[in-house]
Amino acid sequence: MDTKPILMAGNWTSCGADDPTFQSFNPISGDALPQRFPITAWPDLESMATASIDASRALAHVDPERIGRFLERLAECIEADADRLTQTASLETGLPQPTRLASVELPRTTDQLRQAARAARDVSPSGWRRPVIDHQTNIRSCFEPLGGAVLVMGPCNFPLAFNGISGGDFAAAIAAGNPVIVKAHPAHPETTRCLAESVVTALEDTGMPPATVQLFYHAEHEDIARLIEHHAIAAVGFTGGEQAGRAIKSVADHAGKIVSLEMSSLNPVVLLPGCDESGLESFAEAWSGSILLGSGQFCTKPGLCFLIDESVARNLADRTVAHLSGTESCLLLTSQIVDGLESGVRMQQDAGAILLTGGLPVEDAGWRFQPTLLMTNGPSFLEMPDSMQRELFGPAALIVACENKTELLACLRSLGGQLTGCLWGDEAAQGGEVAHEVRSTLRSKCGRLLENKMPTGVAVVPSMVHGGPFPATSHPGFTAVGMPGALQRFAALRCYDGVEESRLPAILV
Amino acid sequence: MDTKPILMAGNWTSCGADDPTFQSFNPISGDALPQRFPITAWPDLESMATASIDASRALAHVDPERIGRFLERLAECIEADADRLTQTASLETGLPQPTRLASVELPRTTDQLRQAARAARDVSPSGWRRPVIDHQTNIRSCFEPLGGAVLVMGPCNFPLAFNGISGGDFAAAIAAGNPVIVKAHPAHPETTRCLAESVVTALEDTGMPPATVQLFYHAEHEDIARLIEHHAIAAVGFTGGEQAGRAIKSVADHAGKIVSLEMSSLNPVVLLPGCDESGLESFAEAWSGSILLGSGQFCTKPGLCFLIDESVARNLADRTVAHLSGTESCLLLTSQIVDGLESGVRMQQDAGAILLTGGLPVEDAGWRFQPTLLMTNGPSFLEMPDSMQRELFGPAALIVACENKTELLACLRSLGGQLTGCLWGDEAAQGGEVAHEVRSTLRSKCGRLLENKMPTGVAVVPSMVHGGPFPATSHPGFTAVGMPGALQRFAALRCYDGVEESRLPAILV
The missing domain is CATH 3.40.309.10 (Aldehyde Dehydrogenase; Chain A, domain 2)
Structure with a gap:
């Protein structure tokens, strides 16, 4: 069987015939599933980083309304593909399709995307951009996109709601105007690929820059480190185990990149x-x-x-x-x-x-x-x-x-x-x-x-804090769940000092 | 001449007679100034860390009104001591006393403290605590003190306005309810000591926990690293050169501590x-x-x-x-x-x-x-x-x-x-x-x-952003100047899920 392509700069791109591949497994039988996915080498990762620079620049001029429409369109596409998505996810994770994936996790995923769409559009003082205007000094500030891509690496345990494609970090990073490069979790690459098909449709339908979302499935540790260090990458969002999380944090910290980790918790x-x-x-x-x-x-x-x-x-x-x-x-x-x-x-x-x-x-x-x-x-x-x-x-x-x-x-x-x-x-x-x-x-x-309440339920509401001190996460001032808070992890605070009105962002006029 | 004492757990404490010392210099003559200051060894640093744990716990129950009064009282004490402070600072830095220190920097310092006092008291949704209440789910969130001390290390270039004692990081950390441990800049230890005298008076006058502010003047790099790693320390605020900043960041990052750096900028x-x-x-x-x-x-x-x-x-x-x-x-x-x-x-x-x-x-x-x-x-x-x-x-x-x-x-x-x-x-x-x-x-x-404006003036207004991407600072989502933004660097986002009203913080009821 052919190796599945990665999503690079808006195109599904095949890897070389000799490139190494991997397969995911059916946890119920322990058998490998038929599809093969590439372990992407550095040249392709570098190309994705380069493509994300153009996407970053293009997104700086994209109206939040369009970003909101993209996130909503993605939710619709996911709903239209719900049967295949939840079947695939069930096959790769063993999670029950009707009770867990179809009834709980998929609706949670689309709800998050729609909440992110509303957060993207919110230009009020309580929204993620938090505009502050000082007329007397003509100094004005707000949060803005980072000016670089967010590398999103999702966990194994929520193949939809925390998937690198369409999950919480994805929704937050995009809603805050950043392009994303996603590394699929190798336990559910086919689920991730199917979600990415919805993404491609939604990007096209809403006229978004094609490299807004790129996807690879796996790479060597040293190549992921190089990607984090690349000047096109502004932040990393990682959810997973403590050992991998600490390694990623170490690379990102040394390179001075934002790192939003959710690692380990005993609760x-x-x-x-x-x-x-x-x-x-x-x-x-x-x-x-x-x-x-x-x-x-x-x-x-x-x-x-x-x-x-x-x-x-x-x-x-x-x-x-x-x-x-x-x-x-x-x-x-x-x-x-x-x-x-x-x-x-x-x-x-x-x-x-x-x-x-x-x-x-x-x-x-x-x-x-x-x-x-x-x-x-x-x-x-x-x-x-x-x-x-x-x-x-x-x-x-x-x-x-x-x-x-x-x-x-x-x-x-x-x-x-x-x-x-x-x-x-x-x-x-x-x-x-x-x-x-x-x-x-x-x-x-x-x-x-x-x-008197067990912690396993994590409501997606603005007052939720899914965060905490290290090593639960990398910074106790942020939350990974709940809008608009989750967007703040992938936003830069910027000010305009003495800038003429016609050259200010609309939100500061 | 006797070696000057450090401020530990509310007491001016002498170091051992054999401990190493240092002196500051008069930049105009290049001559060493007479006072000797200790290079504090680990046991005293550890005692300060331990004392800060009690201060942290005590501050959790101190009303923001009292914190505000402390910051205002400190501003008054500094104004009352203005002549000595600006003379001392001028001697240690060579900066002109009347035009720079007395007319510009001291008023800026006391203004910052008063702005921080107002920020500490602000319990509105736009204040630093940003309360969010969801009645339907009974999930409520707000920013809170970190639950540990902030180690503040100020720069050489603003002996008053960015001094570890009474400067911007100090004011922000205290206003957000955290105790601080200050390392003086070794170029102006006597100025810092004089400021700390005002702090002691203001702490006493307003009934604040005595170990809310502690001060040492100098220590070996490895002991400062141990202090950063100590479980009593929640965050580090550093302003200074890139080499020292990167070393501090590396230690803090590895220990999972918050680090607010302002390092290097070409502007x-x-x-x-x-x-x-x-x-x-x-x-x-x-x-x-x-x-x-x-x-x-x-x-x-x-x-x-x-x-x-x-x-x-x-x-x-x-x-x-x-x-x-x-x-x-x-x-x-x-x-x-x-x-x-x-x-x-x-x-x-x-x-x-x-x-x-x-x-x-x-x-x-x-x-x-x-x-x-x-x-x-x-x-x-x-x-x-x-x-x-x-x-x-x-x-x-x-x-x-x-x-x-x-x-x-x-x-x-x-x-x-x-x-x-x-x-x-x-x-x-x-x-x-x-x-x-x-x-x-x-x-x-x-x-x-x-x-069309040179960047050297940094107005202390809420819309100011004195921050930026690495290596200018450690995180582009924060500002070191401007209230309440500057407090956010030293605050933790926390939520209460299903907690009975009588046990909620007042701001969430």
């Missing part, structure tokens, strides 16, 4: 003291449901539960194991996730955590892992932070039984930056002294603080 | 075609005045002038040399600036630039350099970017004579990020085709675009 939940049996049971039910959602492959999966008192911990552990045991095995997206879980569980066991259930891959066709629960105590958690704070991406979690409030707070203070943090307990507990101290400690550790 | 000015003799003369006058202002030691000094046509370049060169020659020598702030100028001029000469005037230190008492002008052509500028784009911090500038528009645009495209960029020419020139292309190229290279 601690603190079960407050004073929980009765029925409260414990409803927590166990909610928590295990959240751990199993999407086979635990959410960046907001609540992977850590802290509480005081070992007997409560044992009680919770028994109940949670009972809930988790209702699921025999969880289908995972990639073999790397299976391997990462297995080694992560072993690492935590080696550090002293006790395995309560699961812990092993399921030796069957495809990629599956047992729902997994571990338990440790405060001193062990504090002593081995690298092991205990390792993200177990998948259906696995760790209970940390603390002896008292002091130990609990010490554990919380030892945490790295998180996307979310949650306090769980009845009104008396939430108003109590322990909760007060837990809240103020957890608050500065996470972007989103929850009460 | 290109493009003299548009069609300038007649009188236009050329008034440009030469304005430009040379801006080059000489503060002996050229402004981060916004226009150090590069691009134009088309060698004969115009020679004409401009003659006129500019005539203006510069009216000043025999320029007093500089430090001996390092003298050395940097001398080696920078030589480097540009080696790269092919022609020295038109100046180029040498003045062999006299103290630190002086001749007003300096160099000239090169487009091809040389493009061929040797490292030499030609080296910032000559001081009274020196480079004319780049381009052959045509294509060469001019190529030169502009080769530039790194800048704080400012300027187009100079009459209305016909500004509206012409060359200006159009120059403008769109320059626009994405700089934070502030000017028309």
Whole structure:
């Protein structure tokens, strides 16, 4: 079968016959899927960078209305192609087509694109451009596109809503007037290619510069580093694992490029003291449901539960194991996730955590892992932070039984930056002294603080913060979800000093 | 004479008798000034970091009204101590006391503090906290203090207005509710110490946590790196040279800390075609005045002038040399600036630039350099970017004579990020085709675009952008001058999801 072409400067371009290729896999069977995709070499990446310079310049003169129409047209094209897209995505990810992809993720994707379209058009003082006009000094400022391309690298776990093509970073970067170069996630290249077909139609239908969106599927690490360093690239948007994220951040930081990372989060939940049996049971039910959602492959999966008192911990552990045991095995997206879980569980066991259930891959066709629960105590958690704070991406979690409030707070203070943090307990507990101290400690550790609510749902509303301190993200002042906030990551603040009115941007007149 | 104490956790603390010390110098005579200041070792830096954790926690419960009162009280204390402060600053910097320090810089400093006080109190949707409330989902977000200290390192060139104590970064960090640890610039430690005395009074008078502001004067590079990496430090604010800035950025980036840098800028000015003799003369006058202002030691000094046509370049060169020659020598702030100028001029000469005037230190008492002008052509500028784009911090500038528009645009495209960029020419020139292309190229290279106005004045107004792409700063989405924008650099975006009203911050209810 022919190797699929990349999308370069508006054209579907074939790679050389001898270029290396890769295939994606069906997670249910573990079999390689038939399509072959190129591992793009530097000359083609460089050509894409060069093409993006023209797109950048052209976009500077494109009306936000047109950008909005493009994003809306893209949403329509995706809806028109929904069956094929969700079938393809299901084949490449194993995610259920009707319940997850068609009913939840695709509508979320098109809703995000439409919200981004509205954000692109918003020229009010509360919009992303935040115009400030000082008539007295004739100094005026606003946010503008970066003047270079955004390299978008999406994660494996949301083949539509966070896809490099048409997902959150894509929508935000385009809405803020930047061209994008997308690296597909190699676990779902065909889904990404299908989405890019919708993009090409939408670009043509709305008269957008053809190189506004370019796509490749895979490249060597050193070539991706060269691309980040290229003067045509102004920013990088990456969602994925911490190891890759840190490597990308290092290259981007050294080159002085903006880097918007969403990497690793344990999403601690603190079960407050004073929980009765029925409260414990409803927590166990909610928590295990959240751990199993999407086979635990959410960046907001609540992977850590802290509480005081070992007997409560044992009680919770028994109940949670009972809930988790209702699921025999969880289908995972990639073999790397299976391997990462297995080694992560072993690492935590080696550090002293006790395995309560699961812990092993399921030796069957495809990629599956047992729902997994571990338990440790405060001193062990504090002593081995690298092991205990390792993200177990998948259906696995760790209970940390603390002896008292002091130990609990010490554990919380030892945490790295998180996307979310949650306090769980009845009104008396939430108003109590322990909760007060837990809240103020957890608050500065996470972007989103929850009460009696599992963090796995991430509403796409303007007040959402899907962000947090490093290493959850690269900068605690931004959010990856929610408009217009998400656009701010890919915008430059600029001012005009003494510039004659006819030469000012329309928004500043 | 005794070594001056550092300000640690609210107390003036002496260092050990054997600790190394340093002195500042009188730039006019080159003589060391009598006071000795400690080079603080790691244990004291670590104690300051620890003390700042308590201050962070305490500040989380301090009303913005109190923070505002502190900043205003500090402005009053500085005004009450104006004579001593400006005398001391003049002694350490050689800057004229009445015309520069007393009449311009001190009022600017107190005005900034008062603007920061107003910004701290502003809880409106356009204030720095930017509250967003979604009643339907009960998800609410706002900006908050970082939850850690800001390490502030000020530059040598504004001993008051950008001093680590009481300058722009200080005011912004405190107004956003963060404690600060200040490293004085070693060229004006006594000025900084005097300012810190005002800080101590203002902290006491307004009942602020004592460790809100801490001060040391100097430390080894490796200890400063350890301090940046310390978990108590959330952000670094640095203004200064590119070499130090890059080193600090590297440490902060690797540790995942926010870093707000203002480093290096050439501030290109493009003299548009069609300038007649009188236009050329008034440009030469304005430009040379801006080059000489503060002996050229402004981060916004226009150090590069691009134009088309060698004969115009020679004409401009003659006129500019005539203006510069009216000043025999320029007093500089430090001996390092003298050395940097001398080696920078030589480097540009080696790269092919022609020295038109100046180029040498003045062999006299103290630190002086001749007003300096160099000239090169487009091809040389493009061929040797490292030499030609080296910032000559001081009274020196480079004319780049381009052959045509294509060469001019190529030169502009080769530039790194800048704080400012300027187009100079009459209305016909500004509206012409060359200006159009120059403008769109320059626009994405700089934070502030000017028309027929030299960039050295930086008005403290909300629409000011004192920022720009790397390496001018570390992130093009922020400004170091102008409220409330400057606060945003030291703020975290946070959301509350399902949190009961009584436990929400007041601004979100």
